[in-house]
Structures are given as structure tokens and as C-alpha cells.
Amino acid sequence: MSTLEDLIPTVNKLQDVMYDSGIDTLDLPILAVVGSQSSGKSSILETLVGRDFLPRGTGIVTRRPLVLQLNNIPLNSPLIEKENNLDFNQGENNTELSLEEHLQKNNNGYSPTIQTSNRNEWGEFLHKPGKRFYDFSEIRKEIAYETERIAGNNKSISKIPINLKIFSPHVLNLTLIDLPGITKVPIGEQPPDIERQIKNLLMEYIATPNCIILAVSPANIDLVNSDALKLAREVDPMGKRTIGVITKLDLMDSGTHALDILSGKLYPLKLGFVGVVNRSQQDIQSNISVKESLDNEEDFFKRHAVYRTISNRCGTRYLSYILNQILMNHIRDKLPDIKVRINTLIGQTEEELASYGGEGKITDENRASLVLQLMNKFASKFISSIDGTYSEIGTKELCGGARIYYIFNDIFGKSLNSISPTVNLSIKDIRTAIRNSTGPRPSLFVPELAFDLLVKPQIQLLLDPSQRCVELVYEELVKICHSSSFTELSRYPKLQSMLIEVISNLLRERLTPTRAYVESLIDIHRAYINTNHPSFISATDAMSSIAQAKKKENSNKITAPATNSPTASITQDGNLVTESTTPINESESKSDIDFSESPDAQNIKQSKESFLNYFFGKDPKSQLLNSQYSLNEPLISNQYSTGDGNVNLNSLNINDDENSQLFNLTEREQLECELIKKLIESYFSIIREMIQDQVPKAIMCLLVNYCKETSQNTLVTKLYKESMFDELLIEDLSISQNRENCLKLLRTYREASNIINDIL
Structure with a gap:
């Protein structure tokens, strides 16, 4: 003491x-x-x-x-006695001699200007x-x-x-x-x-x-x-x-x-x-x-x-x-x-020094274990970030596995639900597909080929959001990879960049097969149109739904002024319009459209029977409506006649009907178009639901889980090589400098602690 x-x-x-x-932290x-x-x-x-x-x-x-x-x-201090015994010729501590003193010394008459007594005080x-x-x-x-x-x-x-x-x-x-x-x-x-x-x-x-x-x-x-x-x-x-x-x-x-x-x-x-x-x-x-x-x-x-x-x-x-x-x-x-x-300060400095890897002395024996330890820690952080088990996971925003879940259920789900099954199909497109499917023959039924032709392009609409879902999950995995670094690893920037590069390459390699598989899912659903699916609406139910809709529409028109039977037409852009020109008497109108006198069950039965008779040609009214032209009407209109009963074939234009601003739909064609549209909506909903379930599963299997399970082995295979240890363990200059500063501070604080301990 x-x-x-x-x-x-x-x-x-x-x-x-x-x-x-060079520090001043003790006050x-x-x-x-x-x-x-x-x-x-x-x-x-x-x-x-x-x-x-x-x-x-x-x-x-x-x-x-x-x-x-x-x-x-x-005055009797050993320090002063030592100074008084020093030869003035020795050391840098002596006062520099003037020219006169040098001359006196050389002539053996040296007499220092500073007396020995003055050497008791110095600065x-x-x-x-x-x-x-x-x-x-x-x-x-x-x-x-x-x-x-x-x-x-x-x-x-x-x-x-x-x-x-x-x-x-x-x-x-x-x-x-x-x-x-x-x-x-x-x-x-x-x-x-x-x-x-x-x-x-x-x-x-x-x-x-x-x-x-x-x-x-x-x-x-x-x-x-x-x-x-x-x-x-x-x-x-x-x-x-x-x-x-x-x-x-x-x-x-x-x-x-x-x-x-x-x-x-x-x-x-x-x-x-x-x-x-x-x-x-x-x-x-x-x-x-x-x-x-x-x-x-x-x-x-x-x-x-x-x-x-x-x-x-x-x-x-x-x-x-x-x-x-x-x-x-x-x-x-x-x-x-x-x-x-x-x-x-000693405790804080020791903690900071530990974050820089301690004193930084790496022997040949522990290089391999250090590289393997850092690899395993990096892979573990990458996996736990995906699984949501990482202890230091953020709380400010979604990240890791939670972000992937958000992509599946919010972004991808909403993207699919926003697609309308018939958004790019007009009545004209549907009618044209039906006509093209029958060839030169008149059809007795709605052709099934027309349904296939129309529904396959609609299923293709599901491909882009599915591929975008794959890309979003891939981008999130890359982000997780970059955020899997930690303080100890940042000490070795080369090793850090190589770990990120290996996992990024693994993700990039898995992106292509995942995208291909998702695309094959769409192709599979387009390859076979399963109209026997339990959830698919039947033609009879679809027609019944259309009949019910028309019944409601006609009941709303009872109070309106009576007109002739409407003529359905579509404009060039495919919009459906109806026109009526000739009034009909009230009794006829009522008999034709009033279905309210029978119970609903009877109406549905009647509508189904009407549908079957209609498509089997047993409905006289439909046969009458199917007659495109009256027997008394000329086959060729007057505008193509030469006047002498002959036909000017050069004047015929087979695209006149297509190029006209308005064209008429028969009642049969109108019902066919509505039926096809109903069937497309039903089948598209089934495929959309299946895609919404299958795409996330495919991504998890082929991309996420695969990379999780193989990341650690891939890192070891690519980087755990003795020839690479020297390169991988090159320290970052700033980290090295920070560690040196910490060591200097720690020595200073420990020396200061020893000084104080001597008097306390």
C-alpha cells in the first residue's frame, strides 16, 4: 500500500x-x-x-x-546520482555542445557551461x-x-x-x-x-x-x-x-x-x-x-x-x-x-476484441477447424432464417421463411385470383370457335372441341404469375443468403464472399429446374381437359343456370313496353347487344316468358328437358330459329345479283359478315356462347385452385428444401480445401486495424489498472 x-x-x-x-477516456x-x-x-x-x-x-x-x-x-535520489555520474559525451540526453565547447574539449580545456549542480533539475x-x-x-x-x-x-x-x-x-x-x-x-x-x-x-x-x-x-x-x-x-x-x-x-x-x-x-x-x-x-x-x-x-x-x-x-x-x-x-x-x-473499459474492450477474433493468431493446426466452424455457422444461420428459428431474427419487417409464406399466400394467391377466366374472350371469339369446330357441317350439339380450343389459352394465363412466384422466392433466398453473414465472418471478406457465392450459385442452379417444373404443371393441365372432374359443372346444370338467369331477366322486362323477340348482335369489339323492333301482344309475351306459375323444381326440370330437346333438334321453336333464311328469301342478296338472275361471283366477299360493324346472333348461338363461357369459368376455377396449391409445393420441394438440405455439404465440397485456406483466411484491413486498436487499448487499460492497484 x-x-x-x-x-x-x-x-x-x-x-x-x-x-x-492517444486516448483520453478516464477523466x-x-x-x-x-x-x-x-x-x-x-x-x-x-x-x-x-x-x-x-x-x-x-x-x-x-x-x-x-x-x-x-x-x-x-537530492540523494539514485536518479540524480546516476545523472551526475554520466559522461557528458554519452547519449542523446546531454545538452548539445556549442562550437566553443567543442574547441575547448579538443584542446583539453573543456569546461561545460552547465554545472553539475544544474543537473538536479530537468524537463x-x-x-x-x-x-x-x-x-x-x-x-x-x-x-x-x-x-x-x-x-x-x-x-x-x-x-x-x-x-x-x-x-x-x-x-x-x-x-x-x-x-x-x-x-x-x-x-x-x-x-x-x-x-x-x-x-x-x-x-x-x-x-x-x-x-x-x-x-x-x-x-x-x-x-x-x-x-x-x-x-x-x-x-x-x-x-x-x-x-x-x-x-x-x-x-x-x-x-x-x-x-x-x-x-x-x-x-x-x-x-x-x-x-x-x-x-x-x-x-x-x-x-x-x-x-x-x-x-x-x-x-x-x-x-x-x-x-x-x-x-x-x-x-x-x-x-x-x-x-x-x-x-x-x-x-x-x-x-x-x-x-x-x-x-x-477493460470488459468492453475485451468484448470488442472477441468480436474481431481475439488476438488474431491463427496457427496451421486450427486453420481447418476455423474454416469448417465458420462454414457451419453460416449454413446454420441460412437454414434457421428460412425455418424462422434464428435467435436474432428481426421484428421490424417480414424476412426469411415468413416472407416466403407471404409470397405464397398473399402475392401469388392474389395474383391468381385477379385473373378473369374470360377476360380476353369476347362473344365473337366464342361464336367463331364454335363455328370453326363444326367445319362445313351444321352442329346438333355444342362442339366439345370448341370448349378445348377456348379453355387451353385461358389456362396458359396462369403461367406468368406462377413463374413470378418462383422468381420472388428465389430473390428472397438470395437475400437470406447475403444476410447470413455475422461479425466473426466479416473478419475474412474473401471467405465471406465465397460462402455467399457458393450458396447463390446453388440457388441459381435450382432456379432453372424449378421454373421448368412449374411450366410443366401448366402444360399438364393444358394437355388433358378433364371434363369429368367432380367439381366441374355439367352442361345441364350450366344450362339450367342460364335459364334461371334469363327467367329473372325476362321477369324484369314484363313491365317494359312489349316488343318483338330481341335480336342478339355483337359489335366489332365483341360486346353483346340486343335489339327489338316489332311490338308483340301482351298475351303472347306472357305465354312465352312467364315461368312463375310453376314451382322452381318444375322450372328447372323443364329447362333441362328444353335444353336436351334443343340440342337434339326436337324443339320446333329451335328448328324454326335455326332456319337462317326463309324459303321465299333469295339465297344471294340483290347486291350480288347481275339483274338477269345470274350471280356475280367476283362480288362475293366471304369476310363481309366478319368485317361488318354489327352482326346478328341467333338464339341458339347466344345460348351456345353463354354455355361455353359458363363451362370455361367453372373449369378455369378448378385449374386455378390446383395451381395455387401445386406451385408452392413444387417451389418448396425443388428450390427451398433442396438448398436447405444440401447447402452445408455444398459449402464443404466447394471450399473445404487446404490449398484454399490461406486465401480464405486473409483478414480485412479495417478489421485488422480495429483489432490492433483494441489490443492497444486493452494493454493501456490493464496497465492503468495495475498502477491504481498499487496504491489501493
Whole structure:
């Protein structure tokens, strides 16, 4: 267990570890020096160190945060004794020799300009590891050079800190951050928004709860106008972590003093106020040492009529002591939280490292097992995504097997149901098919060949939605394949792409036979029209349905004006129209169409018998209607006659009936067309229902289940080859870099944990 004095060096070690790793996630306890320009911040820091080492000038001099670590080393420290025994010729750590010193050395009269006693104090920059600066003027030059290197020479600022360690037997262990001075108005080459830039930079440091704010205010201004105290109050309104420093007490007007401020009566702060007297510019130009300045400061407070009562709580020496005590106590309070934070970061980093494959060391022995493991995991995820058993399946949208089910039942089902069985069949098409099926002979019955000719193209309408269903399922399987990757697999992009390619090729190979089989289903149904199907409506039932429809239609026309029997006609586009020209008497109309006097069952029986008589030619009325022309009418119309009883054969046009705008349908033809249409609708519904059931089954058998069952074996056959292992296990550069960063972070956090464990 270490002592309380070891706390500050411990935090300094933590800061060094964080700086070396380039991270800043621990929020370590710090002392931040805040004040306006020319408030005396630099003089306080130099007095605390006891040496002049900071750049001086007008305007913004401190343009980068300066992390200043003061390390106390006793005079009898082995580190100092080792330095005093070093030959000045050895190592890079010695101060470079001037030309005069080289000449003296060569003439055996070498006398170093830096005395051995001065080697008890030195400075080190973290950006120049291993090099020690024994000449503090060189430290000043290095700070100025490093500031311009990053922040430029146009007076702009940078948040990248400069880390400086001072080793001396004359300092107390202390760590401070000197921040740029607060300014209001841009001067010279300063950016127009310099005030905002500086405030944002200061806030990054003082807003953290682990920061102790050292608010520096000159005594020759009103305290209510102190920029440092205003800024501190924004982040620390209760004044719990702010210590006030009042500078330039010797420059106050005669008869005035700051006793009320230093006593905490005017502006209370938990950590209080400390008054100091800065070295004047005349003291600096007169080369008055810091020690003399500190002695003069003590004399000032002891002799002052007002401040002598509190002289033991004033001065830079007291400020150094109190800051040391405040920082140690603050570190002691915060270290347990820091330890918890470090342990949390270690756990998070180890978890992230595991996602990148651990430390990434793959031996020849475990290459094969790693490839096989990743293959099996990929195949398992592909299969479980289809089956819906994957543990990390999404909840925002349908995917995997659920999407395939949606394709079968919603997309494919609705697509089939949206097809009308006779959408592309007009009455003219049906009549033409019936006529073509009879040849030159008149037909006694509705020709069955006409039904076959008309229903087969309608069945073909089911092919496109069926093939589209296959394509949609294939696309979904490809999507599942691409989404079957996982974090560990993404570490090896070549292996990942090859796994996806093999499964994609397997799906593509199965797409062709699946499409062919679905097409054969349609061909099978077109090859044999089974009118004996149990669900197929019989011709008698179809005719009965038509009769019932006509009965209803005629009953609706009873109240309409009597006309002759309607003549059915269809337009060129195939639409059916009816025309009536000659009135008929009411009694005839009633006798012809009134079926309401008989019961429904009798009507159905009569309609069936009428249908049979009609098609067997036993119905006199139908025979009469079948007579296309009267015996008294000429066979050839007058428009084709020559006038002498001969016929002009050249004038005959066999397409006149087809090309006419309107053509007439006999009652027999009208009934035949309606009957065929009814039969087509019935048979199409049967085939559509069968296709809706058979196509998903075919897709599942030939495409989905086949790929599920053979995916793992296919991957092993194609990729599990020792000659391919080196190529497949090439890491992604970004993954490799991320793993290296994780390893670096993990080493840093573990080292920080070890440092804290030494004192807790």
C-alpha cells in the first residue's frame, strides 16, 4: 500500500499511459489554470517551478494546453546520482555542445557551461521521449516551436496539449494544465471568433467533474468582472471545486486591499482564495532569481498592515502547498471511481476484441477447424432464417421463411385470383370457335372441341404469375443468403464472399429446374381437359343456370313496353347487344316468358328437358330459329345479283359478315356462347385452385428444401480445401486495424489498472 504522497505521481503515470496510447477516456483528476490575458498565470506557474521556462510576449502566448507535471525528486535520489555520474559525451540526453565547447574539449580545456549542480533539475516532453532539457531556456524554445508547429503562427489556438514534466528537488508533486488566456477582442491576426474558440477549449477541461479550477484574477480589477470566476461559475455554480487566486496585490491603489475577498466574505468558495505577488517585469529584466522573488513576496505579506494577519495563508509557497493537498485529496476521493471505470473499459474492450477474433493468431493446426466452424455457422444461420428459428431474427419487417409464406399466400394467391377466366374472350371469339369446330357441317350439339380450343389459352394465363412466384422466392433466398453473414465472418471478406457465392450459385442452379417444373404443371393441365372432374359443372346444370338467369331477366322486362323477340348482335369489339323492333301482344309475351306459375323444381326440370330437346333438334321453336333464311328469301342478296338472275361471283366477299360493324346472333348461338363461357369459368376455377396449391409445393420441394438440405455439404465440397485456406483466411484491413486498436487499448487499460492497484 502506497502513501498519500504517491497519489499525484500515480495520476501522472496514468496521464502518461493515456498520452502514449492517444486516448483520453478516464477523466483523470486535474488542476486547470484559468484566467484572462495578463492576469499573471504564467508568473504563478514559473514561481511554482522555480525557473523561467514559459514563452512571453503580447497577445495570446499560450495557444495550446500545457500539461505541466511537477515531480519532486530528493537530492540523494539514485536518479540524480546516476545523472551526475554520466559522461557528458554519452547519449542523446546531454545538452548539445556549442562550437566553443567543442574547441575547448579538443584542446583539453573543456569546461561545460552547465554545472553539475544544474543537473538536479530537468524537463522532459512526451513528444520527445528520452530527451532531457537541462537548460530551461531550451524548454521555452521547444514550447514555442511545438505551439507553432500545430497551431500555426497566426495566433490561432489548438486543443492538442503539450505535455511537459519537470523533475526537481525544489517542487512539490503537482499536475496543472495551463490553458489559453480568456480574450474578448481579436487582435492582429487572431481569428474573428477567437473568444468562442477559447471558451470552447476551456469548457472541454473545466466542465468535467474531476477538474479542480484554479481561477486567476488580478487584484487591480473589480472581482465581479473577473472572467475566470464567471467561467468557473457556469460549470461549478456552488463553488465546490474552484479555488481562487488573486494576483498583483502589490499593484492595488493606495488605501485599498483585498482582505474581504481573501477571507471569503465577498465571494465564498469552498476551497477559498489565495493571494500572491507576481514577479514584475523589472525583476525579470534584472535577473532576480525566483527564490529571491519568493522571499520578497513573503516579506510583503508579513510587513503589510492588512495582510500580515493572514500572511501564513498567502504567497506562492502556500499556494503550491495547498494545491498539492487539494489535488491529493481530490485524487484520493476519485480513484475508486476511476478504478471502476477502468474495469468497465477493460470488459468492453475485451468484448470488442472477441468480436474481431481475439488476438488474431491463427496457427496451421486450427486453420481447418476455423474454416469448417465458420462454414457451419453460416449454413446454420441460412437454414434457421428460412425455418424462422434464428435467435436474432428481426421484428421490424417480414424476412426469411415468413416472407416466403407471404409470397405464397398473399402475392401469388392474389395474383391468381385477379385473373378473369374470360377476360380476353369476347362473344365473337366464342361464336367463331364454335363455328370453326363444326367445319362445313351444321352442329346438333355444342362442339366439345370448341370448349378445348377456348379453355387451353385461358389456362396458359396462369403461367406468368406462377413463374413470378418462383422468381420472388428465389430473390428472397438470395437475400437470406447475403444476410447470413455475422461479425466473426466479416473478419475474412474473401471467405465471406465465397460462402455467399457458393450458396447463390446453388440457388441459381435450382432456379432453372424449378421454373421448368412449374411450366410443366401448366402444360399438364393444358394437355388433358378433364371434363369429368367432380367439381366441374355439367352442361345441364350450366344450362339450367342460364335459364334461371334469363327467367329473372325476362321477369324484369314484363313491365317494359312489349316488343318483338330481341335480336342478339355483337359489335366489332365483341360486346353483346340486343335489339327489338316489332311490338308483340301482351298475351303472347306472357305465354312465352312467364315461368312463375310453376314451382322452381318444375322450372328447372323443364329447362333441362328444353335444353336436351334443343340440342337434339326436337324443339320446333329451335328448328324454326335455326332456319337462317326463309324459303321465299333469295339465297344471294340483290347486291350480288347481275339483274338477269345470274350471280356475280367476283362480288362475293366471304369476310363481309366478319368485317361488318354489327352482326346478328341467333338464339341458339347466344345460348351456345353463354354455355361455353359458363363451362370455361367453372373449369378455369378448378385449374386455378390446383395451381395455387401445386406451385408452392413444387417451389418448396425443388428450390427451398433442396438448398436447405444440401447447402452445408455444398459449402464443404466447394471450399473445404487446404490449398484454399490461406486465401480464405486473409483478414480485412479495417478489421485488422480495429483489432490492433483494441489490443492497444486493452494493454493501456490493464496497465492503468495495475498502477491504481498499487496504491489501493
